[in-house]
Amino acid sequence: MDDFLVIDHVSKTFGTQRAVDSVSLNVVKGEAFSLLGPSGCGKTTLLRMIAGFERPDSGRILVNGQDITALPPEQRPVNTVFQNYALFPHLSVWENVAFGLRMSRRPREEIRSGVDRMLELVRLSEHARKRPAQLSGGQRQRVAIARALVNRPQVLLLDEPLAALDLKLRQHMLMELNTIHEQVGTTFIYVTHDQGEAMSLSSRIAVMNAGRVEQVDSPAHLYETPRTSFVASFIGDANFFTGTAVEFQHEGYVRVFVDGLGSPLVLSNGTVASNQPLRLMVRPEKISLTLARPSSGERVNAFRGVVEDRAYFGTHTRYRIRAGEHSILAQLQRSRFSGGDIDPARGAEVWMSFHPDEGRVVRLEAAS
Amino acid sequence: MSTASRTSRQWLLTLPSLTWLAVFFVIPAILVILTAFRPADLQGGVGPGWTLDTLHELNDPAYLPILWRTFSLSAATTLICLVLGLPVAFQMARAGQRLRQVLLLLVIIPFLSNFLIRIFAWKSLLHPEGPLTKLLISLQLIPENAVLLHHSGTVLLVLVYTQLPFAILPLYAAAEKFDLGLLDAARDLGAGPWRAFAKVFVPGVRRGLISAAVMVFVCCLGQYVIPQMVGGASDEMLGSKIAQRVFSDRNLPHASALAGGLMLAVLVPMLIVALWQQFGRKEES
Amino acid sequence: MKRSWLPGFITLGVILFLFAPLVVLVVNSFNASRFGGEWEGFTWMWYEKLWAAGEIWESLWITLKIAISASLATMVLGTLAAYALHRFRSGLQNVHHMLITLPLVMPDILMGMSLLALFVLTGVETGLLTIWIAHVTFCLSFVTMVVLGRLQDFDLTLLDAARDLGATQAQAVKKVLLPLLLPGVLAGGLLAFTLSIDDYVITFFVSGPGTTTLPLRVASMMKTSRSLPVINALSTLLIASTFLVAVCSHRLQRRA
Incomplete structure (x- = not known):
């Protein structure tokens, strides 16, 4: 180059x-x-x-x-x-x-x-x-x-x-x-x-x-x-969670303890030290909403929550879902409703889930 | 661009006008005040040495009525000009683009017309043989032998006439920037047209109001041509005395003392207003 | 919502008040009556007398010489001053700005008086030169303000754009700034020209023998009632030329 x-x-x-x-x-x-x-x-x-x-x-x-x-x-x-x-x-x-x-x-x-x-x-x-x-x-x-x-x-x-x-x-x-x-x-x-x-x-x-x-x-x-x-928040929407790395797995995956959400498994995105406070990011459209807990076992991160708000945008629908302390933004394409996702109403109790590849550890600041 | 070349460019651009004003505005103003402390010589110039005599001579109760007349005539002129100028500025601002340009031109033409001619126009209008006098007599509004010229009222009338465009132009400049929608808002909120005008429009153009008032008041303070031409013997203003000292008595120090006093009386309130406006600007930004 | 008619009514009254004396003056310049109290028939007589009054034309020539040279000088000085005021923000420019605005609110008599004091104390003979200096001094502020108004509409990135396209600093000023500023500079020059022709008070203080400008001549004519109708005729011509100048400068300032 x-x-x-x-x-x-x-x-x-x-x-x-x-x-x-x-x-x-x-x-x-x-x-x-x-x-x-x-x-x-x-x-x-x-x-x-x-x-x-x-x-x-x-x-x-x-x-x-x-x-x-x-x-x-x-x-x-x-x-x-x-x-x-x-x-x-x-x-x-x-x-x-x-x-x-x-x-x-x-x-x-x-x-x-x-x-x-x-x-x-x-x-x-x-x-x-x-x-x-x-x-x-x-x-x-x-x-x-x-x-x-x-x-x-x-x-x-x-x-x-x-x-x-x-x-x-x-x-x-x-x-x-x-x-x-x-x-x-x-x-x-x-x-x-x-x-x-x-x-x-x-x-x-x-x-x-x-x-x-x-x-x-x-x-x-x-x-x-x-x-x-x-970068994550400036480009597109993102959900952020603060947590600590508790378990490292092969191929760059790390299990992060987030208070109130359990310990999702995500991509580590570079070197992360154990027990170090870090930030975890999931894009709203990467989150699936289902009535029952998804059954794909260990490689799915799933949490329960209640739909607080729902807004319809034509090409997609956005939901604000409360899970304990956390307020999580999810976004579903219309076409995805057919693939097992549901379109919950306000007040409905749902399962949110995302694949470990869709969750990322991000640095709080730029490297100096 | 480097800071050094920027600084030298700034000086290069500023120096011509700055030097000119320093030499022909600031230094002369200081000289006037200094001349008040010099003795007069008989040729209308300034004698050697320094003296306080002129200041003692000024301590004369005969000046008091002149000072009072100068102040009250200027204040009255300012007030009348503002009261007449505000609705005109408002009307201009709310008029359509075309009418607005015409009105502006109509205000600018008398503003640019020769000052002496405008006084002369009134002088011939009010002349005992002039059209206005004859008209008023034929309507039996004034007695046969009434004299319209050479009153303090005439001085006030002509002062207002000459200063009115000076009041309208800054008022219009402010009114043009004023958002007339605010008046609709005030009416919508229950204000009558008068209250909307007084409580929303007038405060909205207060900056133009201040510059108009300062402009007119200060110009009046220095007048001497108008009282001389349309006023009577008892209508002298401070400016008349200054001109008289220079041209009749040929006493430059005495004239300088009067002019110096007037200058301080003008500049001190000016500086206060300038500082106040600067402060106001900072607050707004 | 009903618009109040009162402001329009007052405006009409004010315009009438401003123009009535001028109109009477213009009409009387064609009136055979000496004092214009009654209409005594149309005449060109006063214009003929004006034409024959050699000293008036001599005064006009002096006035024009001063007005043209003073407005040219103030166009240069005022444009430089306005550019400096617009381009730079500094303590120097604050002082500069104050010095430019103060003459605008200085009563004429004080400016005349202080310039006279300067010339008397420095031993400068009063005459054409001193009148010219005085006129440049009081016109400078007006011209600067007009050009500054024009500059405030000027987008300084145009100069950056010119530099970006390969123009040097000097070329950018010549090819972009000056052409765009020209209407403002001309309008300022016209204003200076009018103010200079108009000035009586300041000129009276700093004039010398043989420099009777037109306003000084008019003032002395006003003292003798014999020449009053001739002043009507002269005034009519002056008002007409003021009207022309006002329309021109208005056009210039409006042109975008």
Whole structure:
């Protein structure tokens, strides 16, 4: 794997606040990569350092082997699609797209063909003469992408590219962005706070929290095997239980004592010491609901509870189930009712169960 | 961008206007106050040495009625301008986009029109041979020989006339940002239109109210052209005395002492309001 | 809910109050009657007298020279000041902001008085230069405020975007900031121009021999009743040009 964009122990402090804390990342050439995290996690600062609007206090940033840490933004082989697009209101769509080529003093003919080709790619050729104010949100978004891509950047940064669009348009642009990425093959780096966006746009995601990277993985790995409770709760819904490891089994399984629930058997997800307090995570849709105790023996974790709340969502139904001290969220697909699962009403007594492979031990914090 | 280059860029951008204002605004203001302590020379300039004589001369009970007139006329003008300006600002804010632009233009035109011309317009309107006097006499609203000019009432009228746009513009700026839906909410909760206006709109535009009041009051305090042109001999304001000391008596220290006093009277309340607003802003954010 | 008619009624009254004297003045400039008490027939006489009054045109020329040079100077100074105020947050800018706003609330007579004190004490002869300095000083704050208002609508990330697309700092200012700021700067310049032409009080303090600006000329004409109708004619022309300037600057400020 050749590392194309390398972020090497980059830190940035504003006043007393450590916005980015010794972050290291490697992005592969042509990859679509996301920086995901809540607002204030440092993802935007990191993006601004890659673009050149902020200078890191320490650490290096390399693109294709070239150290760009000290370069001003205009000299970097990097272009940005800004959150609110930052289209120049006094220039037409065509002139907006031509801006970068004009700045680098390309020949007139090259500018013309480059801009035309790019407007075609984003399907805006017939709007070339319009001003940004005359365009819809989705069209502005595409102008912003064209304006950045026409310069053939080695890395394209996209800052919350879908945040300014409404829900319907967002889903459409999601597909469109994937198509554009496939067509141009440039390295895309998304910054987003929306896990759904990150998962459907990128092949790998770096989940950030409080200036640090918690985990870098493919969307599926982040969802299935989150390493920290932050990652588990930020991506998808999760039930958490605090307990202690009481018994280690072969192939990485561990039995965890959880007060009030007994001792479920789960995947240990790395090294766990005996009698160490730890956190255990189960996704709501991994929990089965049955009337009788499931009979698969040792390899099923089952508990009794009472349904406190039930909410129907069309594609699925969610239940809040009380088991002693614990309030557990379960979610059933409609189709699963046929496979032995039941659809209990409020107040019904049910058995909840999950397979050991679906329960995971997560760390409380990122490794330091 | 490094901090050092940022700082030097900031200074580079700030220095031209800062220097200009320091040399032609701050230093002159300080000089005025200092000049009050210098003796006068006969050519209308300033003599050598320092003296407290001017201040002693100012300790004259003859100034008291002038001070009182200056203050009361300014206060009355401010009050009338606010009372008239508030409903106008409200009307502008609730009008449709087109009407609003027209009204704004209608307020701005007299605001930009020549100050002397506006006074002159009243002077000829109120002239004994002028149209208003003749009209009122023919309607038998005033006696044959009534004189409309050269009253303290005339001074107040023209003060209000010249200052009204200065009151409306900041009030409108505040009213434009005011969420008129709040008035509907107040009505919905049982307030009558008057109470809704007084309890919701007026507090909602209080910042514009303060700047309008300060603007008008301070401008009035320094007036001398209006009392000179439409007022009588007994309508002199503090500004009249300052102008008289400079141009008739050619006594710069004396004029400076009066101007210095007025300056302190203007700046001290200004600073208090500025600090209060800054404090208020912090509280809100 | 029924909307009260009272605010609309007061607004109408206020507009009438603001315009009635001006309208009477304009009408009387065509009135053969000397005092305008009664309509004595239409005439161009006062305009002919105005045309023949050479000293008025001389004053207008002086006034225009000062107004144009003062508004050009304040457009540059005010734009720099507004940019600094908008771009930076610091103690320096707090002081800067206070210095910019204070002249707005300083009574004219005090500004005239203090500039006069400066010129007398430093031995500077009063004349065109001192009037120009005074005008730049009191226009600066207004221009800065107008440009600052325009800047507040300006999205600073546009400058980042320009840099990102390969523009240097200077290019970003030239290609993006200035074109977008220009309407605001022009509107500020127009305001300065109007204020400069209009000023009587401050100019009166710092004028010298041979620098009788138009307002100073009007003031001295107002003392003799013989020339009153000529002032009507002159005022009509001035009001008309004010109207034009107001409409222009209004358009400029509204243009997005």
